[in-house]
Amino acid sequence: MKHLYPIKESKQCELRKASPETIRFLLDYSKSLKIVSSRGLTFESNLN
Amino acid sequence: MELHVDDASLVKNYLNGDEKALECLIARHNQRIFNFIYSKVFDTEITEDLFQETFIKVIRTLKLGKYNEEGKFLPWVMRIAHNLVMDHYRKNNRMPRYEGSEQFHVFAILEDDGVNAEKRLIRDQIESDLGVLVDRLPGEQREVVRMRMYQNMSFKEIAERTGVSINTALGRMRYALINLRKFIEENQIVLTD
Structure with a gap:
């Protein structure tokens, strides 16, 4: 049964987040504005 | 400890100059807003750009003192993100972007409007074959075909030039076409490119 649900498939469903660079940019922007x-x-x- | 502070308090702290409060707000809603945008555009880079634009708008609005939705920070940010997604699609409808992939590339279906060498050769051959067939027509029919097809004259002009009525000129053209079709069938000539 486990062959029907390979681990690789489940990784496609992981939730995403904005990159640390984007967050850093926003915090720097906020400080500079x-x-x-x-x-x-x-x-x-x-x-x- | 900061996670227990509600959004309204964090917004208030940020407005009072606490930059750490903004970091906390972004960290708290990062995943939700990012995935909301991603679910609409299905592209990580575009999502990253729209996420950034969303928070730039949030920061500007807060600093300009225009934020007045206390306690509803997340729905407000989501609405900004939604509007930016809509703007993104409006912009893209005006300027559609096509990208190739391994399975499909736009240049596979686009072609140069100009006549390429092969087509020019075929066209020249067809014109040459047709010229031979036209030469085999009776004189009066040949004359009408040449005036109409090669000199682009109207039937009125042809009638005046040849001293016959328009109906006669039309009739000669009709018989010329019938004869040309007959020659083509008899000789099994293919006149297409």
């Missing part, structure tokens, strides 16, 4: 409001105007800037 600055929002400044002045006289009713909003400015966005990315500081490296």
Whole structure:
């Protein structure tokens, strides 16, 4: 019976996740994004 | 310990400058949002891009102070992801992308519109064979065929040039075609490329 359900097949169903690089990028983006409001105007800037 | 903090509190902490709260939110919903996008696009790279775009939008909205759905963080992020998936499909409908594979490649069905050397040879042969057949037609029929097919004249012009009525010119053309078909059948000539 076990031949009908090879281990390799079950791996195709594993859930995926965003790569660590994408997560790192998002966290860096968040840290670098600055929002400044002045006289009713909003400015966005990315500081490296 | 952080996993016990609810989303609303994490959002609040993030808005107060705690970047770690964002890391926690992303880690908590990473799998769910990623698989939601993947279930719509079935491509890891596109999913990765859309996931990134989703959170860029989330970060911008939060930092701009436009987020007002307290306690409903995940449905809100999912809605952003859904809208980006829709945008992705709209964009792709305007600019369809074709990729080849081992089984199929687009160049297998696309061909150059220009006449290639082989087709040109066949076409020249057909024109040559047809010229021989036209030469065998009676003079009046041959004249009409040449004016119509080679000089692209209208039947009105042919009638004026040959000094006959349009009906006569049409009749000569009809008999010419009947005779040409007869020659082709008799000689079993194939005039196709």
